[in-house]
Amino acid sequence: MNEPGIVIVGGGMAAARACINLRANDYLGSIILVSEENLLPYDRPPLSKASIVDAAAHEPVLLLDESIVASLNVDVRLGQQVTAINRSEKTISLNDGSKIPYSKLLIATGAKPRKLNCPGGEFALTLRDHKDTVLLREKFQPHKKITVIGGGFIGLELASSASKLGCHVTLIEAQPRILMRGVPEPIAKIVHDRHLAAGVTMIIGTGISHLTENAVHLTDGRVIAADTIIAGIGAAPETKLAADAGLAIENGIACNAQMQTSDPDIYAAGDCASFPHELMGGKRLRLEAWRSAQEQAATAAANMLGGAKTHNNIPWFWSDQFDLSLQIAGSAELGPNTITRVPAEGALVLFHLADDGSIKGASGIGIGNAIGRDIKVAEMLVAKNAKPSPEILADPTQQLKTLLKA
Amino acid sequence: MTQWIEACAKDDVAQEDVKRFDHAGHTYAIYRSPDDKFYATDGLCTHEKIHLADGLVMDHIIECPKHNGRFDYTTGAAKGAPVCVNLKTYPTKVEGIKVFINIA
Ligand SMILES: Cc1cc2nc3c(=O)[nH]c(=O)nc-3n(C[C@H](O)[C@H](O)[C@H](O)COP(=O)(O)OP(=O)(O)OC[C@H]3O[C@@H](n4cnc5c(N)ncnc54)[C@H](O)[C@@H]3O)c2cc1C
Ligand code: FES
Numbered sequence: 001m002n003e004p005g006i007v008i009v010g011g012g013m014a015a016a017r018a019c020i021n022l023r024a025n026d027y028l029g030s031i032i033l034v035s036e037e038n039l040l041p042y043d044r045p046p047l048s049k050a051s052i053v054d055a056a057a058h059e060p061v062l063l064l065d066e067s068i069v070a071s072l073n074v075d076v077r078l079g080q081q082v083t084a085i086n087r088s089e090k091t092i093s094l095n096d097g098s099k100i101p102y103s104k105l106l107i108a109t110g111a112k113p114r115k116l117n118c119p120g121g122e123f124a125l126t127l128r129d130h131k132d133t134v135l136l137r138e139k140f141q142p143h144k145k146i147t148v149i150g151g152g153f154i155g156l157e158l159a160s161s162a163s164k165l166g167c168h169v170t171l172i173e174a175q176p177r178i179l180m181r182g183v184p185e186p187i188a189k190i191v192h193d194r195h196l197a198a199g200v201t202m203i204i205g206t207g208i209s210h211l212t213e214n215a216v217h218l219t220d221g222r223v224i225a226a227d228t229i230i231a232g233i234g235a236a237p238e239t240k241l242a243a244d245a246g247l248a249i250e251n252g253i254a255c256n257a258q259m260q261t262s263d264p265d266i267y268a269a270g271d272c273a274s275f276p277h278e279l280m281g282g283k284r285l286r287l288e289a290w291r292s293a294q295e296q297a298a299t300a301a302a303n304m305l306g307g308a309k310t311h312n313n314i315p316w317f318w319s320d321q322f323d324l325s326l327q328i329a330g331s332a333e334l335g336p337n338t339i340t341r342v343p344a345e346g347a348l349v350l351f352h353l354a355d356d357g358s359i360k361g362a363s364g365i366g367i368g369n370a371i372g373r374d375i376k377v378a379e380m381l382v383a384k385n386a387k388p389s390p391e392i393l394a395d396p397t398q399q400l401k402t403l404l405k406a
Numbered sequence: 407m408t409q410w411i412e413a414c415a416k417d418d419v420a421q422e423d424v425k426r427f428d429h430a431g432h433t434y435a436i437y438r439s440p441d442d443k444f445y446a447t448d449g450l451c452t453h454e455k456i457h458l459a460d461g462l463v464m465d466h467i468i469e470c471p472k473h474n475g476r477f478d479y480t481t482g483a484a485k486g487a488p489v490c491v492n493l494k495t496y497p498t499k500v501e502g503i504k505v506f507i508n509i510a
Pocket of ligand 1: 128
């Protein structure tokens with residue numbers, strides 16, 4: 001029998017990227033990828049956007065199609081769930097009772113939507129995978145009443161998609177405003193107003209009492225009739241396997257900055273993992289972000305092959321709603337001093353500076369790609385721990401790029 | 407066959423920058439490199455058809471403003487996730503103050 005090789009649990013973005021990077025790093029041994037899904041790894045961001053509204057984009061966008069799988073020589077096992085990690089014998093167990101030995105293991109199990117725990121919570125649909133999207137697409141017929149619980153990114157993107165398809169959409173958020181976590185208020189307000197302008201009914205600062213099949217009952221007594229109820233109230237990292245195996249868990253599978261778990265032969269990457277981030281003040285982060293899942297997988301892949309790569313990529317995220325695109329790089333929290341730039345009409349970029357003048361992050365929103373370039377420069381400034389001139393940051397007639405050379 | 411068309415004036419594109427040029431229903435991107443040479447590629451990212459002219463030019467790299475896909479605009483080569491399909495490039499020439507591209 002062959003030497004045990006690298007085994008990957010999960011079949012999402014982090015898993016796909018790990019396969020690509022292991023081969024790019026000249027690893028010639030075996031790679032076995034086990035995914036409980038029946039599809040080859042595919043892209044999740046379109047699931048709430050194009051895959052719902054655009055008839056031409058109904059098929060999943062594969063990250064590894066058959067030909068890439070063949071060229072990378074990955075043994076992909078679809079429709080199989082990993083049920084245990086047996087660290088002492090370095091094997092994993094599958095739901096069919098079989099075992100697979102590993103030399104190094106990558107856990108890339110992602111996250112799963114949180115369920116509403118109020119009475120009737122089971123009437124709310126959630127979105128994480130392609131079959132969820134197929135179901136939502138059936139439900140989003142013109143004039144249907146769609147009620148979305150939760151004003152986070154997934155909830156807002158679904159509200160936008162349903163509204164574009166001609167549904168009557170209501171969005172309910174218990175917090176005092178939408179996008180409370182990580183998005184500065186002026187940007188959340190632009191998003192809020194855009195939803196209102198499109199005819200979405202926004203109910204903010206009101207909790208849910210209970211659900212029935214066709215209505216959402218609010219804590220203030222109001223009843224919102226709904227053909228379809230969706231909960232977009234966040235996702236929980238998929239940590240059960242790791243926890244059962246005795247690995248350290250801390251808001252996700254706790255890794256060091258090399259994406260290595262508390263077992264030196266086991267790594268984790270993507271939405272399931274947390275790690276300390278040097279440029280973010282050593283704070284432990286767990287991100288649910290598409291680019292970061294790829295970057296973490298790249299770090300893990302390099303280190304599983306004996307590298308010593310530290311993960312210090314700047315977190316970056318985007319969201320699309322209606323004609324607006326939002327991007328966030330770095331951390332707004334670490335930069336309490338805000339510098340505002342208006343790069344184009346209707347666009348807004350906020351730079352988040354710490355008290356010592358160093359830039360910690362930037363948040364932007366605008367129509368189309370109005371802010372992509374500025375956010376990119378900001379990200380590079382954060383990576384350099386730069387202290388950019390607030391005057392230039394605020395002045396849209398000045399090219400931000402000049403700050404990189406300073 | 408050659409078909410040179412006037413794309414812009416030299417000064418329309420700053421050094422180490424990019425400008426969009428539309429012609430006959432097609433979008434191009436015109437680049438001026440840090441060493442003051444002009445280059446042209448298809449104007450839309452090969453990932454999701456986003457205008458590259460809204461992106462950031464760094465040396466010989468154009469980075470897409472949407473998901474940070476990168477291309478070497480001098481060769482069109484895709485330089486990293488999520489882009490994997492190369493960009494088509496077009497020859498350029500400068501005559502006086504005008505920049506021409508060959509779209510044939
Ligand atoms: C609808 C939606 C829209 C999004 N939009 C954006 C966006 O606009 N911008 C952005 O930056 N990010 C976005 N994201 C986030 C981004 O898609 C995630 O960060 C990324 O998918 C994380 O990749 P991952 O590999 O860590 O996890 P996942 O993609 O969740 O993959 C985990 C995989 O592991 C499998 N698995 C789990 N447990 C087991 C087990 N025990 N055995 C076998 N298989 C298992 C799962 O079924 C799944 O296939 C979005 C996410 C969703 C769901
Ligand atoms: S559209 Fe250019 S990287 Fe995605």
